[in-house]
Amino acid sequence: MFDRPFVQRFDWCLFGLMFLLGCMGLVVLYSAVTAGSDAPRKLLVVRQVLWYGAGGVLLVFFFCVSTSCWSNGPM
Amino acid sequence: MIYGFSVFLLVCVLVFGKYAGGSRRWLGLGVVSIQPSEFVKLAVIVMLARYYARVANVNGLTFYELFRPFVVVAVPFMLIVRQPDLGTAMVVLLIAVSMTLFVKVEKRLFVCLGFISVTGGPLVWFCLKGYQKQRILTFLNPDLDPLGAGYHIIQSKIAIGSGMFLGRGLGRGPQNALSFLPEQHTDFIFSVLAEELGFAGSFFMIFLFLMLVVWGLNVAHGCREPFGTIVSVGVTAMIFWQVFINVAMVTGLMPVVGVPLPFISYGGSSVITVMMCVGVLMNVSMRRFLME
Numbered sequence: 001m002f003d004r005p006f007v008q009r010f011d012w013c014l015f016g017l018m019f020l021l022g023c024m025g026l027v028v029l030y031s032a033v034t035a036g037s038d039a040p041r042k043l044l045v046v047r048q049v050l051w052y053g054a055g056g057v058l059l060v061f062f063f064c065v066s067t068s069c070w071s072n073g074p075m
Numbered sequence: 076m077i078y079g080f081s082v083f084l085l086v087c088v089l090v091f092g093k094y095a096g097g098s099r100r101w102l103g104l105g106v107v108s109i110q111p112s113e114f115v116k117l118a119v120i121v122m123l124a125r126y127y128a129r130v131a132n133v134n135g136l137t138f139y140e141l142f143r144p145f146v147v148v149a150v151p152f153m154l155i156v157r158q159p160d161l162g163t164a165m166v167v168l169l170i171a172v173s174m175t176l177f178v179k180v181e182k183r184l185f186v187c188l189g190f191i192s193v194t195g196g197p198l199v200w201f202c203l204k205g206y207q208k209q210r211i212l213t214f215l216n217p218d219l220d221p222l223g224a225g226y227h228i229i230q231s232k233i234a235i236g237s238g239m240f241l242g243r244g245l246g247r248g249p250q251n252a253l254s255f256l257p258e259q260h261t262d263f264i265f266s267v268l269a270e271e272l273g274f275a276g277s278f279f280m281i282f283l284f285l286m287l288v289v290w291g292l293n294v295a296h297g298c299r300e301p302f303g304t305i306v307s308v309g310v311t312a313m314i315f316w317q318v319f320i321n322v323a324m325v326t327g328l329m330p331v332v333g334v335p336l337p338f339i340s341y342g343g344s345s346v347i348t349v350m351m352c353v354g355v356l357m358n359v360s361m362r363r364f365l366m367e
Binding site: 015 | 248356
């Protein structure tokens, strides 16, 4: 059990930094694949957004699984 | 389980992997390709943290206690070197070294390993492949082959310099728009950022990464269990070394190696790995508030 509600124990700072870096990455990637190109590869940006979506699902999974599950085991 | 699966995927890469750009690093899964060497980073972090949390002590680790971590790192390291992907192999090694030094090794052993590394380091030259030696020679003298091996780094430095203080504006950088920059959406994306957003944008990005590293160490410091602390240090080390190597590489301070910039470079495996690592960090951070 936690001693405070979810909103207070969630690491908003970490989330904010990740969000800012992710947005910056998408903007620069869009520029890198579209600028001056006759055939802009916008599909790469869409794919990157999809990868972020998949990463988000795995982030939630790793966020929810208790660390005690990993700390016990072989090795 | 993550570790075993990652090593299995690395073996699959060597057998069934897609051959591109002189190396075999990707596994084709229908419409997408994945780079298993990226997932190995998290697997190694969890395995080492699990072991170190059990054996770490104030006197430092002994030679015998370091044998298991050595095997855990050596297996994926050798498989990644075989691809060949020296950059990712180096990141895996640096993460392991950072975590090992964090939990402390015996002073005598530390001196001994340091001596072996310094004296044995130059011998690595004889194990390198031809193109890897060329990259080091180009790093020392980029003008050696300006239209060949030195082309990447020369164009990258021109792009970074031409950005000046505020940059040329998004989509307006000639080095990017005219495709002078190689790999502009993957490993060399920092050059695009520096050209189009200038020193101000680059500084802001590096500042955000610095904040992320400091916050990661803060999470490690606040954690009440050894496993959480060590895993947080490992994740922070991974982000730090990737950013350091990528930025140093595109600015000509290090030889060119294939290391993506976390969150910024295009690449599914890289994005997924770094987000899983942030998930782990958030998990450890939240558990500080668990009641006894």
